[in-house]
Each structure stands twice: as structure tokens, then as C-alpha cells.
Amino acid sequence: xxxxxxxxxxxxxxxxxxxxxxxxxxxxxxxxxxxxxxxxxxxxxxxxxxxxxxxxxxxxxxxxxxxxxxxxxxxxxxxxxxxxxxxxxxxxxxxxxxxxxxxxxxxxxxxxxxxxxxxxxxxxxxxxxxxxxxxxxxxxxxxxxxxxxxxxxxxxxxxxxxxxxxxxxxxxxxxxxxxxxxxxxxxxxxxxxxxxxxxxxxxxxxxxxxxxxxxxxxxxxxxxxxxxxxxxxxxxxxxxxxxxxxxxxxxxxxxxxxxxxxxxxxxxxxxxxxxxxxxxxxxxxxxxxxxxxxxxxxxxxxxxxxxxxxxxxxxxxxxxxxxxxxxxxxxxxxx
Numbered sequence: 001x002x003x004x005x006x007x008x009x010x011x012x013x014x015x016x017x018x019x020x021x022x023x024x025x026x027x028x029x030x031x032x033x034x035x036x037x038x039x040x041x042x043x044x045x046x047x048x049x050x051x052x053x054x055x056x057x058x059x060x061x062x063x064x065x066x067x068x069x070x071x072x073x074x075x076x077x078x079x080x081x082x083x084x085x086x087x088x089x090x091x092x093x094x095x096x097x098x099x100x101x102x103x104x105x106x107x108x109x110x111x112x113x114x115x116x117x118x119x120x121x122x123x124x125x126x127x128x129x130x131x132x133x134x135x136x137x138x139x140x141x142x143x144x145x146x147x148x149x150x151x152x153x154x155x156x157x158x159x160x161x162x163x164x165x166x167x168x169x170x171x172x173x174x175x176x177x178x179x180x181x182x183x184x185x186x187x188x189x190x191x192x193x194x195x196x197x198x199x200x201x202x203x204x205x206x207x208x209x210x211x212x213x214x215x216x217x218x219x220x221x222x223x224x225x226x227x228x229x230x231x232x233x234x235x236x237x238x239x240x241x242x243x244x245x246x247x248x249x250x251x252x253x254x255x256x257x258x259x260x261x262x263x264x265x266x267x268x269x270x271x272x273x274x275x276x277x278x279x280x281x282x283x284x285x286x287x288x289x290x291x292x293x294x295x296x297x298x299x300x301x302x303x304x305x306x307x308x309x310x311x312x313x314x315x316x317x318x319x320x321x322x323x324x325x326x327x328x329x330x331x332x333x334x335x
Contacts, residue, residue: 025067029076032059053083057093064100071110077101078117086123098129106132112142118149119295122160127153144187151177151192152312158193159310159317189292197222197306200287202279205262210279213306218250219325220302221318224287226258227268229296236272238315242322243276249326250304256281258288258296304329 036056043049057080064073077097084094105111106129115133118126130153133146154174161167174193181188191197201211212222223239225232243253253276257265262280269278281287291300301310301321310321 025063025070025072029063029072032056032063032076033079054093057084057097061093061096061100064097068104069108071113074101074105074108074111074114077105078114081126082117082121086125095125098125102129102132107136107138109137109139109142112137112139112145115142115145115149119152122153122156124157140184141187144184147177147180147184148188155193155311159313159321189290191291191300191308193308193311195308197300197302197308198290200290202256202281202285202287205257205266205278205280207262215252215254215302216306217304218252219304219322219329220251220300221253221322222256222291222300222302223254224256224258224281224291224293224296224298224300226296227264228259232297233272235297235314236274238318240273240275242319246322246326250329251322251326252277254279256285256287258282258285258293301325 036052039052039056040049043052060076060080064076067073067076077100080093080097081101084092086094088094101111111133115130118130127150130146130150134143134150137143137146151174154170154177158167158170158174161170171194178190178192178194181190197212199211199213201209204210212220221242223232223235225235227233239253255274255276256279258281259265260283262282265278265280279287287293291298297312297314299310299312299314299318300308301313301318303309303325309325310318313321
């Protein structure tokens with residue numbers, strides 16, 4: 001998945017402007033970014049954009065290799081990693097970029113600014129880099145961020161697991177990393193797969209008090225979203241089908257809005273049917289803090305006992321997760 005416009009948007013902040021004709025590293029990188037942006041604008045399909053990114057990725061790695069131990073080099077390497085798939089082979093720009101990051105930057109405080117950029121980047125190769133950051137980086141907050149991203153990566157691997165044996169192995173990995181949260185308990189909230197979700201209270205769109213524990217006994221999808229979030233809006237048609245298919249089942253889909261005003265959500269719902277439960281967190285609700293919601297959408301899938309079983313799954317992966325938990329609940333009743 002091409003993430004340049006989302007995941008790398010923050011990276012542009014590290015590229016500062018220079019006077020005309022000054023080819024310092026930051027200007028060289030800025031020019032390369034602009035050239036890439038122009039090429040992507042000309043590409044008409046996602047496949048074409050992917051080919052453009054693949055062609056440019058090697059140039060970003062070359063820039064980093066010519067400018068070692070430079071914060072702009074880290075930016076260039078990240079662009080190559082987060083925008084290329086994990087199956088490119090040992091000589092791919094992504095593999096080369098990760099090798100440079102492991103060798104030269106895993107113990108760099110400068111890398112700490114960008115660790116969270118890996119949060120939507122799949123692949124065991126990224127985990128290997130972050131394991132070194134967790135072991136070697138002198139900055140405690142950077143190590144805490146690395147731990148969070150590692151667990152998130154493994155949660156995605158769980159969602160993608162094709163069989164029970166693989167699922168079991170990934171769950172053991174997640175459990176092992178969750179045990180390390182104690183060393184960072186002031187920085188990392190354990191709201192990952194395997195943890196019991198904390199009690200949270202909110203209000204519905206009409207101001208009525210609601211609480212999560214009232215939904216125990218049901219499989220729950222907790223979708224933290226906002227009307228201004230394009231990926232959140234893109235989920236709506238699929239969520240509508242899911243809710244319709246499971247009508248009458250012990251299942252609840254709860255949309256938790258982080259908009260500024262509940263009337264915004266009401267108006268949006270009038271134009272976009274969303275036949276499920278709606279809560280309003282707003283700017284000041286407790287859900288963001290208790291569940292460590294820092295991006296949108298953030299999705300929790302809970303079993304009937306309130307245990308987090310999946311996080312940040314969408315589309316078919318969300319269907320698969322919910323169906324599996326409903327089957328487990330039915331089997332438990334039959335015992």
C-alpha cells in the first residue's frame with residue numbers, strides 16, 4: 001500500500017528550505033521529494049503510483065548512503081521503507097534501507113522522532129529493526145514507542161494469519177512483548193490484544209450516559225472515528241453490510257465520534273445511513289486517554305468477556321475476526 005501522502009506527511013517537516021542554489025542535504029532531499037510528488041501526480045492508477053515509488057526508492061536510499069548520520073538520511077530511508085512492500089527481496093531498496101537503519105541509526109536519538117511512522121508498516125523485517133531499537137536506543141521514550149509499534153505489527157500479523165498454528169505463534173509473540181510493558185508503564189497503556197479492555201464511559205449523541213461494560217456478553221466492535229477522517233468514511237459501506245448481516249446476533253458495533261460537536265455527527269448520519277450505536281467522545285472524553293487513541297480509525301474487537309482479541313482490522317479481516325468470535329461464543333454455550 002502506498003503511504004506517501006499519509007504516513008510520510010509528517011516526514012516533510014524535517015525537510016527545511018534553503019536558499020536557491022544551495023545544495024545542502026536538506027535541499028537535495030526536498031528536490032527529490034518534489035520530483036517524486038510530480039511523478040506521482042502524473043500516475044493515473046494505484047499500480048502506476050506503486051511503480052513510480054519503486055523506481056524512486058533506490059534514489060532515496062542512495063541519498064542516505066551519501067549523507068550518513070544525518071537526520072535527512074533517516075527521512076529518506078523511512079520513505080523507502082514505508083512505501084514499499086515487504087516481499088521485495090534481499091536487494092530491494094526497502095531491504096537496503098532497513099539494513100542502513102539497523103546499522104547506523106538503531107541507537108540514534110534522532111530516530112526516535114520517526115519510530116511511530118512504522119506503525120502502519122507490515123513485515124517481519126520492520127520488527128527486526130525495532131527489536132534493535134528496543135535493545136540499543138538510549139532514549140527511553142523511543143524504546144517505549146518501538147515496543148508499541150512492535151506489538152501493533154504483530155497484531156496485524158495475527159489478523160493476517162492463515163491458520164490456527166500461525167495464530168497461536170503470533171499470540172505468543174504478542175504476550176511476550178506485553179510482558180515488557182511493565183518497564184514502560186508510565187508511557188505505554190496495555191490496550192493490546194490479550195488485555196481486558198478498561199471500563200470507559202461516554203455519552204450517546206443525545207447526551208445519555210453509556211458505558212462499555214453494558215455490552216459484556218456480546219462481541220463488540222469499537223470504532224473510534226471522526227467525520228473529517230477519509231479512511232473512517234471509507235469504512236462505512238462495509239460496516240453497514242456487516243451490521244446488517246449480523247442483525248439478531250450477540251453483536252454490537254459502536255462508533256465513537258471524536259468530532260467537535262455531536263450535531264456534526266447527526267447531520268452526517270442524516271446523509272449517510274449508519275445503523276449502529278453511536279457514542280460521542282469529542283475532544284475531552286476519557287476514551288482517547290484510556291484506550292490510547294492517537295489516530296483514526298482506531299478499532300478494537302472485543303469478545304463477550306471484554307478481552308481485546310483484535311485491533312485495527314478492517315474489511316474482510318474485520319468480518320473474519322467477528323465471525324470467529326461469534327463461533328467461539330456459540331461453541332461455549334454448547335458446552
